[in-house]
Amino acid sequence: MSRTVRVKYERSILRLLDNAEFREGEELEIIVVKRSFMGFREKAGRYRFKVDRDVVEELVEERR
DSSP: OOOOOOEEEETTEEEEOSOOOOOTTOOOOOOOOOTTTTTHHHHHTTOOOOOSSOHHHHHHHHHO
16 A cells, blocks of 8 residues: 655655654655655646647557
């Protein structure tokens, strides 16, 4: 199971900012993404681009 949990780095420790239901001593694998990148998807989603062809339709056709 994967999920996103916000943390804050303080004194060489990653402190959880969100409620997380981990068991004491449980080992986790983490991927670190700096906050400056967080929110990119939401900001980029505001922009719309016009194209002269239906790119999604082309991708569907290629996969058939």
